[in-house]
Amino acid sequence: MSTTLIVGACQAGVQIASVLRERGDTGPILLVGEEAHRPYQRPPLSKGWIKGELQPDDVILRTREWFAERDIELVTGDRIVTVHRSPDGTGVATTEGGRRIEFDRLALTTGASARRLPLEGTDYHGVHYLRDADQAIALQPALADEQAKNVVVIGGGFIGLETAAVARGLGKNVTVLEAAPRLVGRVVAEETSAFYLDAHRRRGIDVVLDARIRGILGGDARVAGAQGSVTGVELEDGTVIPADLVLIGVGVIPRTELADQLGLAVDGGIVVDSAARASDGMTVAAGDCTLMPNPYPLGIGGSIRLESVNNALEQAKIAAATLLGEEAEYRSVPWFWSDQGDLKLQIAGLSTGYDQVIVRGEPDSEKFSVLYYREGRLIAADVVNHPVEFLAVKSALAKGGTIPPDAARDTTVPLKSAVVLPDAATV
Template structure:
């Protein structure tokens, strides 16, 4: 029997690939495999409606169990692929940390990105959190009732969204951004200025151009954040949102060219001409009309993962 397509990563990009292939009439077996112990779910609400308790867990899920069964998409949870043996024709076997093997005729990498970690004193204290996946979000939500003051490090989309949510949930929130404006990588100056005015009016204390020296303890847990100028901002929760790093290790291990993501062509084919890479992990030719010849980008967005 054919082994079919193995998609590693069962989030936005992996789910879109599997469901689109079925919609286009692709009939071969599809395995949609991920290392999280949850049914495939959507991340955007984790920092917004879900965190604020406005929607249920079920609303986060992609598709129903019935959909996966009816469309013969084998959804595999909790399997972390640590090694891949790949042949020149694109077939091979993926090996999981659990010892299970997943043979494939064709491989797609939809392995996404992980939260960039801060390398500062105090980052390992209890109460210093990141927000990339459902487990991170569950931990954050569970801690909120015991939090009076929160500090969010990083004024990109995720830090700003989480800070706004925590403020709406009645917490006193200070957001620290090293750049002179909010969301500096993704939006222009006017939008940054609008976001700053809006969120300050909504009660967020926003410090721009501020850098963090260390996280300070209070007893055996987090107690605050010390800035480079010596100020200490008291906190019983610190959320770090300082960007993501694309998960390229598996791709590199099978010899695919990587450079800020897995390099793909306009058809999402990696450098071996047969493995597909999609979503946050992929570095693609800039599709924006008028982009300079040879320009490449790596997007971190739902739209890009779907497209």
């Protein structure tokens, strides 16, 4: 009977364990996570959790009973620090707590950690990052504190903007500092960035683009050896933005330490093939820690690292099938969502390599879609507050269909009825 070790107990790791059991695998499964918490969902951390609306049970992925019923050994609060694998596939790992684990199959679902900002002053009290539950647990009361009137968010990506929206909703004076010339520029078209800039400004958030930060300022206590509190953020032009709380959201670094130890190919993520297999041909990896070939963006190919729940779950299914010796290939349409206050963004497909953008509907109505095309073919869409259109695009992409640009512009025709499929199938 094969023993499976899964390192990293979150979306991808839990999914691999779940699928192994669903498919009848009866061998021992150990799911080891370094965080002290039961496996939980990260998306609510920057939404309902920091708003103070959620309890731990609202965000956990599975109950203790669920793991017990499936005979999956869940280890929390212990980190795998060494791992070794022999050419025959057997291996041994050790934990920080001193446990030795022998295994026959290995899955790495180690995720990513928040990228640190190399600036003076990030150690002041009141400076936060938001990647894990402990950081969210620290941020929530800090945001709720009525003394914290001025909030500065460094980074105009999804986590920064979601946090900014929550802070504004709590009545704070909020400033977002983005180094790039537009918001969420890595992921969406200028049209979508421009909408978010206007929408957040309409709600009273101050957004500074092309922001150049000199450092984070704080109380003198730090000089005396104790840790002072943050008082502001200084820009290179000398402007000081007052801050009682700073949230830094400047991306993540994939956790590849164990892959490095195993000598696996790593290129800004653990390199895997479309069956979620790493370069040794034995270890599988899934989720935020991987760099994988993706059929999207359509027709371009290439490898990509995705940070989304959907990807972690879909890739984990493939990884589990590969561990079971089945033929499996990652094919699913990538999708993602971001809730920024009352603005729900849903993205279907990957927009990389687009050569045409159609804005469908009126952005000022805060309900519209941005459709991306390459050589006349639909490759992705950003959909704001319009789940029906998101589903139409996602379904069209999954079936290899498209929506002709002219039809996409015509808001009198439901998007779903404008879908053209490669065969006679219906959407």
